[in-house]
Amino acid sequence: MTINTRLIAAQTLVRVLDxxxxxxxxxxxxxxxxxxxxxxxxxxxxxxxxxxxxxxxxFVLLQLLDKPIKDVEIYALALVGLYQLDFMRVxxxxxxxxxxxxxxxxxxxxxxxxxxxxxxxxxxxxVKVQTNLDSxxxxxxxxxxxxxxxxxxxxxxxxxxxxxxxxxxxxxxxVNFQQSTRENYLQQLNELNIEAEAVDVCASAIRLTKPVAxxxxxxxxxxxVSVQDTAAQFAAGLLDLKSGQRxxxxxxxxxxxxxxxxxxxxxxxxxxxxxxxxxxxxxxxNLQRLNLSATLIVSDATQPEKWWDGKLFDRILVxxxxxxxxxxxxxxxxxxxxxxxxxxxxxxxQFAILKAAWSMLVEGGLLVYAxxxxxxxxxxxxxxxxxxxxxxxxxxxxxxxxxxxGWQILTGDNDCDGFYYARLHKVSLSVQ
Ligand SMILES: C[S@@+](CC[C@H](N)C(=O)[O-])C[C@H]1O[C@@H](n2cnc3c(N)ncnc32)[C@H](O)[C@@H]1O
Numbered sequence: 424m425t426i427n428t429r430l431i432a433a434q435t436l437v438r439v440l441d442x443x444x445x446x447x448x449x450x451x452x453x454x455x456x457x458x459x460x461x462x463x464x465x466x467x468x469x470x471x472x473x474x475x476x477x478x479x480x481x482f483v484l485l486q487l488l489d490k491p492i493k494d495v496e497i498y499a500l501a502l503v504g505l506y507q508l509d510f511m512r513v514x515x516x517x518x519x520x521x522x523x524x525x526x527x528x529x530x531x532x533x534x535x536x537x538x539x540x541x542x543x544x545x546x547x548x549x550v551k552v553q554t555n556l557d558s559x560x561x562x563x564x565x566x567x568x569x570x571x572x573x574x575x576x577x578x579x580x581x582x583x584x585x586x587x588x589x590x591x592x593x594x595x596x597x598v599n600f601q602q603s604t605r606e607n608y609l610q611q612l613n614e615l616n617i618e619a620e621a622v623d624v625c626a627s628a629i630r631l632t633k634p635v636a637x638x639x640x641x642x643x644x645x646x647x648v649s650v651q652d653t654a655a656q657f658a659a660g661l662l663d664l665k666s667g668q669r670x671x672x673x674x675x676x677x678x679x680x681x682x683x684x685x686x687x688x689x690x691x692x693x694x695x696x697x698x699x700x701x702x703x704x705x706x707x708x709n710l711q712r713l714n715l716s717a718t719l720i721v722s723d724a725t726q727p728e729k730w731w732d733g734k735l736f737d738r739i740l741v742x743x744x745x746x747x748x749x750x751x752x753x754x755x756x757x758x759x760x761x762x763x764x765x766x767x768x769x770x771x772x773q774f775a776i777l778k779a780a781w782s783m784l785v786e787g788g789l790l791v792y793a794x795x796x797x798x799x800x801x802x803x804x805x806x807x808x809x810x811x812x813x814x815x816x817x818x819x820x821x822x823x824x825x826x827x828x829g830w831q832i833l834t835g836d837n838d839c840d841g842f843y844y845a846r847l848h849k850v851s852l853s854v855q
Contacts, residue, residue: 482560587835654842676702749841
């Protein structure tokens with residue numbers, strides 16, 4: 424029996440809408456039901472697209488219905504239908520008939536989906552005019568997020584961020600300099616007809632013209648490259664690593680930055696800590712592929728007394744848990760799952776981790792605080808408060824950027840994910 428891909432897409436979206444699962448986890452659960460890679464790719468494209476345009480599609484749907492759809496699977500199916508008509512190059516007839524067929528034995532739903540998709544086809548133009556008058560529908564972001572980003576960065580930057588958040592993200596590679604130069608790896612890609620170019624702003628980064636499966640990248644299994652956005656590739660360089668140093672990577676899983684630290688300076692003693700045991704398993708796999716090693720500790724960064732051996736660190740990276748609002752283009756379900764209230768708990772956790780990290784840094788040492796957020800509350804406001812409370816902390820400033828403290832990369836700047844870095848130097852209080 425052939426499985427209806429629209430139904431699988433709707434069932435995936437129900438996991439996000441109803442159970443609060445991330446789209447990545449939801450797809451891991453539902454894709455195995457499909458046999459062909461073509462069907463899997465279709466479901467993935469529909470689900471990512473619906474999440475990307477959820478706030479727009481939801482608004483369109485409300486205009487086409489007399490009353491909301493209570494059955495969440497049918498609601499998701501309605502979104503799947505509208506998404507295909509608006510954003511995919513699927514034949515209209517197939518989009519409607521296959522989506523209607525996915526209602527299975529629910530005849531009321533069959534009639535409803537059929538009527539609403541056909542109505543949309545008739546009234547598309549006037550519905551679009553209405554849709555573009557609503558800011559949440561126009562930008563396809565929740566209202567609270569539109570106002571937070573606009574308050575922090577102004578209308579012009581915010582507009583650019585919303586637009587970038589709704590675009591397809593580039594696939595960026597980080598070249599492992601222990602194995603090859605960037606030029607050499609670009610040559611290897613070229614030999615396989617994988618189109619790519621060097622990223623100007625970052626010495627280790629390569630941008631692929633089109634995403635490819637990692638298995639098709641030359642020497643991927645041997646650790647020649649890793650997939651990592653350009654913005655995240657700045658972390659290791661900012662740590663100013665030197666041979667023989669003791670380095671702490673707090674909040675390390677899945678080890679994108681741990682690996683880069685060790686690739687940049689193999690002769691350091693690296694301790695990587697993360698609270699999530701499952702994510703830590705991925706650290707092991709990732710380091711193994713790259714033939715790197717670090718001391719791995721599953722524990723709470725805010726409670727060093729539980730795991731720290733008391734020896735101070737020369738360098739500390741705090742890659743803090745955050746709202747991840749800078750990576751919406753890669754994970755559009757964040758717009759559906761993240762709540763304004765989450766920021767309160769996240770901010771206090773970030774500050775607690777930063778404080779604990781500071782207690783483990785040697786005098787003269789350097790701490791880099793990082794998030795993949797674009798909100799001041801998680802970034803420069805945290806650093807401002809930390810500097811006010813800790814007279815032995817001095818910021819090493821960055822020039823040319825919109826933040827008062829640290830370096831704020833807004834989503835889309837140099838085609839990067841939204842990211843934040845601050846460098847804090849620990850000075851001796853006795854010589855101040
Ligand atoms: C932004 S991710 C880290 C990404 C990672 N540094 C990388 O480059 O691949 C944040 C991490 O913080 C971890 N985390 C959250 N709360 C924590 C805590 N209290 N102590 C330690 N780790 C924590 C999460 O499990 C998550 O893996």
